[in-house]
Amino acid sequence: MKYSLIAAAALLCCSSNLASATKADATSVVMKGHAPGASPFIAKVTLGVSDLAALTRIRFSIAPKPGSVSRPLVATYTRQYLANHGYVTSSTSDVAVPVFGLYAGYTNAVTLTYFFTDGSSKQGHLSISTARFNDACEFNTPQVVQPRTSSTDLSYDFILVGSNCGPNSPTIIDTDGAVRWVGTAGVQNKTCWFFANAVYQADGPKLLRNELDGRVTLLADYSSLGVTNFHHNIDPGKFGLLLGVNTTDFTQTVILDVDRHGKVFKQWNMAEVIRKAMTAGGDDPAGFVYPHSESWFHNNSAIYRRADDSLIISSRENFVICIDYNSGAIKWILGDKSKKWYQYRSLAKYALDLTEGVAPIGQHAVSIGKDRTLLLMDNGAGSIRQTPAGNSRNFAAARKYRLDPESGTATEVWNFVNDKSIHSPYCSSVYEDAPGNYVVDYAPGFPGYARILGLTPAGDKAFEYAYPTQKCEDAYRSMPLPWRNLTFPPSAAKAANAEAEADD
Numbered sequence: 001m002k003y004s005l006i007a008a009a010a011l012l013c014c015s016s017n018l019a020s021a022t023k024a025d026a027t028s029v030v031m032k033g034h035a036p037g038a039s040p041f042i043a044k045v046t047l048g049v050s051d052l053a054a055l056t057r058i059r060f061s062i063a064p065k066p067g068s069v070s071r072p073l074v075a076t077y078t079r080q081y082l083a084n085h086g087y088v089t090s091s092t093s094d095v096a097v098p099v100f101g102l103y104a105g106y107t108n109a110v111t112l113t114y115f116f117t118d119g120s121s122k123q124g125h126l127s128i129s130t131a132r133f134n135d136a137c138e139f140n141t142p143q144v145v146q147p148r149t150s151s152t153d154l155s156y157d158f159i160l161v162g163s164n165c166g167p168n169s170p171t172i173i174d175t176d177g178a179v180r181w182v183g184t185a186g187v188q189n190k191t192c193w194f195f196a197n198a199v200y201q202a203d204g205p206k207l208l209r210n211e212l213d214g215r216v217t218l219l220a221d222y223s224s225l226g227v228t229n230f231h232h233n234i235d236p237g238k239f240g241l242l243l244g245v246n247t248t249d250f251t252q253t254v255i256l257d258v259d260r261h262g263k264v265f266k267q268w269n270m271a272e273v274i275r276k277a278m279t280a281g282g283d284d285p286a287g288f289v290y291p292h293s294e295s296w297f298h299n300n301s302a303i304y305r306r307a308d309d310s311l312i313i314s315s316r317e318n319f320v321i322c323i324d325y326n327s328g329a330i331k332w333i334l335g336d337k338s339k340k341w342y343q344y345r346s347l348a349k350y351a352l353d354l355t356e357g358v359a360p361i362g363q364h365a366v367s368i369g370k371d372r373t374l375l376l377m378d379n380g381a382g383s384i385r386q387t388p389a390g391n392s393r394n395f396a397a398a399r400k401y402r403l404d405p406e407s408g409t410a411t412e413v414w415n416f417v418n419d420k421s422i423h424s425p426y427c428s429s430v431y432e433d434a435p436g437n438y439v440v441d442y443a444p445g446f447p448g449y450a451r452i453l454g455l456t457p458a459g460d461k462a463f464e465y466a467y468p469t470q471k472c473e474d475a476y477r478s479m480p481l482p483w484r485n486l487t488f489p490p491s492a493a494k495a496a497n498a499e500a501e502a503d504d
Contacts, residue, residue, distance in 0.1 A: 048094055
């Protein structure tokens with residue numbers, strides 16, 4: 001009887017241990033090696049998994065360099081996403097994990113975390129040594145005007161820099177100034193945007209999608225619409241992205257709204273919009289809307305405003321103008337009233353009066369602030385092709401405006417003039433991440449240099465870097481990136497205030 005009790009107890013203990021075993025315990029994950037990717041910032045890690053069905057997700061994390069303030073880059077793939085994109089080999093139970101955002105010319109410490117169907121997880125660690133990157137744009141060697149402060153108040157850690165100084169457009173840097181990714185499409189074009197976990201890149205009349213793992217897809221060729229090339233910006237739209245394009249007939253007045261696959265949902269021609277409004281208002285548009293070859297409008301950016309289903313467009317030569325998304329009817333205009341546009345009653349009637357602050361001049365990079373304000377870079381340069389050219393200022397300033405179209409007013413509620421010390425008459429940008437967290441870009445920031453800096457909610461500079469440039473080729477504009485906890489597919493893909501469906 002005694003031996004039977006001992007045997008029963010042993011059996012109960014053994015059964016209890018078997019019951020407590022997890023999928024993480026039962027599934028073997030072996031690192032088989034890693035190989036370089038399409039650039040030194042990308043690698044592919046190959047794993048052998050004993051039970052693929054038990055695996056749900058894989059997360060990688062790259063440790064920052066010693067002394068870095070930028071937080072670790074973290075991204076998570078579902079097994080299904082990896083399988084859909086050719087990274088799972090069922091016959092051998094191998095899984096390839098693309099790791100991006102590595103430091104070039106460095107031995108990177110990478111942690112992989114494996115998640116299983118029962119909620120259990122376990123980790124693996126490896127080192128990935130990368131080759132050096134020969135950067136034609138000199139982002140590798142910035143002039144450090146102010147090194148990254150030790151404060152972690154800044155909401156973002158990575159920045160997308162639109163540039164056309166080399167064949168690896170664009171560049172992604174971290175807030176310590178280190179290059180962490182470059183474009184792999186082989187194009188030299190500043191027109192780009194980060195959306196739905198990929199970089200959307202212009203190439204002539206074509207729209208490319210550059211995945212962070214280095215893959216490049218041609219989404220659309222708009223030649224059939226008469227498009228000859230993109231200019232200036234790709235910006236957030238109602239269905240995905242707004243594309244500023246030139247056509248065989250019009251220069252810098254045509255805007256397309258496309259989804260993440262490049263499908264066109266709507267297009268506007270600001271030459272037609274303004275010509276129609278001026279004619280209806282009793283004015284002759286011939287002296288304002290010039291021949292198609294003239295950059296009389298000079299659209300450099302646009303943003304969809306979900307609050308009232310409208311499009312806000314920057315005309316560098318004239319003003320910021322808002323039109324109804326569906327009808328294209330003008331809603332309001334914000335700009336320097338000493339310019340030519342205000343001499344036409346048909347346009348002047350849409351002008352917002354400023355209750356406080358100054359009107360933007362030659363502005364770039366319109367966006368919607370986190371408090372639903374209008375955010376832009378006021379470059380301060382008067383018109384080039386319109387006469388009178390209006391006022392000018394010898395410094396650039398980031399500005400925010402609260403808009404009240406019903407009362408016909410606008411109020412400047414925030415600005416960053418940087419001691420009025422930076423003359424940056426063209427290009428440039430300001431974008432807001434979390435409330436009060438900004439990236440400011442002076443494209444030609446002072447003779448021979450572009451400057452990129454970060455601002456905290458307290459108004460303090462978190463960093464400032466300068467790069468040799470002639471005009472706008474190195475740092476045309478710079479945008480904060482949500483690169484700390486990326487998920488593939490994206491759980492809620494957003495570009496500013498515009499939503500997109502998740503990738504498959």
